[in-house]
Structures are given as structure tokens and as C-alpha cells.
Amino acid sequence: MSILPLLALVLSSPIAAQFTSVAGSVVRSKEWANRRGANKEEEFIGDVRYESAGTRLTSGWALFTHANRTWQARDAVFLRRTTADGTVFEARGQKARHEEESKQGFLEPAPGEHVLFTRTPPGLEPDHGESGRVSWKGESQVTFSSGVKVWGPRLELAADEAVYEKPLGRLTLNGGRPVLRKIEGEWTTALKADEIVATESPRRIEARGGVKGWLIFKDRDKLKEFAK
Numbered sequence: 723m724s725i726l727p728l729l730a731l732v733l734s735s736p737i738a739a740q741f742t743s744v745a746g747s748v749v750r751s752k753e754w755a756n757r758r759g760a761n762k763e764e765e766f767i768g769d770v771r772y773e774s775a776g777t778r779l780t781s782g783w784a785l786f787t788h789a790n791r792t793w794q795a796r797d798a799v800f801l802r803r804t805t806a807d808g809t810v811f812e813a814r815g816q817k818a819r820h821e822e823e824s825k826q827g828f829l830e831p832a833p834g835e836h837v838l839f840t841r842t843p844p845g846l847e848p849d850h851g852e853s854g855r856v857s858w859k860g861e862s863q864v865t866f867s868s869g870v871k872v873w874g875p876r877l878e879l880a881a882d883e884a885v886y887e888k889p890l891g892r893l894t895l896n897g898g899r900p901v902l903r904k905i906e907g908e909w910t911t912a913l914k915a916d917e918i919v920a921t922e923s924p925r926r927i928e929a930r931g932g933v934k935g936w937l938i939f940k941d942r943d944k945l946k947e948f949a950k
Contacts, residue, residue: 748773751784762788770795778802779818791822801829805861805888808844813837813856825860836869849874853884863887869898878903881918891922902927911937 752768764786772779772793782797795818803811813829815837820827831837836852854868866884882897895902895918902920903912904927916931929935 749784749786764788776804779820781818793820793822793827794818799829810842811839811864812842813839815856826858828855828857830855847875849876862889876904876906878905879918893920894918899932902929909937909939911935 748771749764749766750769750771751766753766755765755767757763757765766784766786768782770779770781770784772784772795779793779795779799779801781795781799784793784795786793796816799815799818801811801813801815801818805811815829816832816835817830818827829837831854836854837856839851839853839856840848841851842848849872851866851870851872853866853870855866857865857867864886867882870879870881870884872879872884879895879900879902880898881895881900883895884900885894885896886892887894899914899916900918901912901914902918904910904920907925911927913927913929913933913935915929915933915935917929919928919930920926
């Protein structure tokens with residue numbers, strides 16, 4: 723009997739697949755296939771769990787390609803990421819891809835469905851949302867495309883696309899006459915325009931193109947300062 727079929731059975735057995743390490747990460751699955759050679763890959767099948775540097779991913783199937791250090795996952799994909807400032811981002815979809823070197827990736831839903839996500843700042847209640855697709859560039863930028871809606875204690879929004887740039891603290895809404903409602907703070911507003919840009923510092927909202935909406939100040943003195 724050739725040794726190769728025997729090795730294949732051992733490598734793909736549930737016992738060998740209980741725990742393994744890939745590129746500094748911890749991966750668990752029911753089955754594991756390790757393909758060596760020029761195109762080295764590791765395939766994980768059934769109850770896949772991946773953890774590395776503040777990121778956790780679970781799915782029904784995953785593949786790690788060593789040449790370009792890229793992960794692919796599908797089937798009930800759940801992604802949880804804790805950023806450096808303690809903000810927790812969670813998302814659920816059907817198909818995901820992440821490049822370890824560039825830290826770029828995406829999450830897509832099953833046909834006819836949406837990616838569901840939450841964003842929870844440290845010590846605060848979460849914001850909820852849904853989108854046709856979510857993509858990211860490390861922690862610096864997250865893009866919600868193919869339609870996005872967000873609702874929560876801080877704000878509500880709807881647009882064709884929303885881009886959040888963390889280094890700038892800036893959220894840009896485009897397409898489909900986006901709508902933004904700011905709920906908390908010393909002033910509240912609801913706007914509809916061709917483009918809406920909101921920044922965290924200073925706290926500011928800019929709207930361009932056929933702007934409609936309202937602005938309410940809780941403190942009338944603040945309104946006087948704003949009008950100067």
C-alpha cells in the first residue's frame with residue numbers, strides 16, 4: 723500500500739483538524755486538508771474558527787493560500803474585529819476574503835440578502851446596519867456599498883454608498899439622495915442631499931446638492947453662536 727493515500731487520510735481526519743496554526747493565527751475545523759508543493763494551500767471544512775490579533779472569523783468553509791497569504795471563507799460567515807481604540811465591529815454574510823499583507827478584504831451576502839453588521843463603541847450601545855457589500859482597508863477605511871442603512875442611538879442613515887475613513891474621522895454618503903439623521907448631542911439634525919459628509923472632530927455635517935432638512939439646537943445660546 724502506498725504511503726501517500728495513508729498520509730492524505732491522516733491530514734484530513736477530524737482528529738488532526740481539531741487545532742492548527744496558520745501564519746500566526748489559530749484555526750479550528752472539523753476537517754483539514756494540507757496541500758503542499760508550489761501552490762501550497764490549507765483547506766478547512768466544517769465549523770471553521772479563526773482567531774488572530776483582535777480578529778475572529780467563523781464559517782462553514784475556509785481556504786488559506788500561502789503564496790499571497792490570502793484567506794477565503796464562505797457559508798454562514800461571521801466576522802468580529804476589535805480595533806485599537808476598543809470599538810467592536812461584527813458582521814454576518816455568506817462570502818469573505820482577506821489579504822493578510824495588505825489587510826484588505828470584503829464580506830458579501832447570499833444572493834438576495836444583505837450583510838448585517840453592528841458597531842459598538844467602548845462602553846456604549848451598538849449601532850446596527852445592513853449593506854449589499856462591506857469592504858475594508860485595514861482599520862483605516864470601511865466601505866458599505868450596493869445600498870446601506872444604519873440605525874441606532876447616535877444616528878440613522880440611508881445611501882447607496884457609505885465610506886468611513888478612520889484617520890480623518892470622516893463619513894461620506896453618496897448615491898440615491900442619501901439621508902442622515904443625527905440623534906444625540908447638543909444639536910440634532912435630519913438631512914437629505916446629493917452628498918453628505920460628517921466629521922467627528924470638529925463635529926460637523928456638510929450637505930451638498932438640493933439640501934432639505936432641519937436643525938435643532940437644545941441650547942438657544944449655542945444657536946446664537948452658530949449664527950455669528
